[in-house]
């Protein structure tokens with residue numbers, strides 16, 4: 001059994017997805033009523049598993065020096081145990097190992113506090129236009145309702161609660 005950064009028992013593991021996980025990731029997201037994305041690449045996902053069962057997933061894309069986090073969802077019975085935090089931490093760690101200088105995320109307003117714990121801040125919403133070549137989320141209609149957040153990858157995030 002591992003111990004998480006929060007000092008609690010951590011029963012999940014996180015790994016990179018492969019194309020072979022594509023069906024499972026897609027059904028997992030559908031089962032949790034996540035919108036079907038027009039742009040989603042399975043190998044960009046990290047998967048959180050408990051005894052081989054998928055309990056959470058989240059993706060990260062890199063283009064030049066810009067990262068984009070998308071596709072985060074945790075199964076209802078496994079929420080509020082730090083899995084979402086760990087999946088986000090893992091994606092930011094991965095980006096820090098690349099030449100990315102900043103990362104963006106589109107968040108509903110009730111998740112802003114969640115991302116702020118990783119150092120994200122409100123970004124100028126007009127920036128969405130420039131990010132269309134990074135991911136189709138930025139041009140798809142639903143994203144108009146989301147808040148654009150950005151983190152400078154040179155800056156350390158706050159420790160988890």
Ligand SMILES: CC(C)(COP(=O)(O)OP(=O)(O)OC[C@H]1O[C@@H](n2cnc3c(N)ncnc32)[C@H](O)[C@@H]1OP(=O)(O)O)[C@@H](O)C(=O)NCCC(=O)NCCS
Pocket residue numbers: 006008072073074075078079080081082083084085086106107108111113114161
């Ligand atoms: C958003 C989401 C991914 C968070 O996943 P999660 O695994 O519950 O995330 P965490 O456990 O890391 O953190 C969630 C909350 O639980 C708290 N928490 C973490 N570990 C905890 C523990 N052991 N005991 C009690 N609370 C805990 C965190 O402090 C956090 O609190 P906050 O919401 O007040 O900031 C999840 O709620 C979800 O799947 N929502 C639906 C999809 C969605 O909104 N995705 C985001 C798209 S941008």
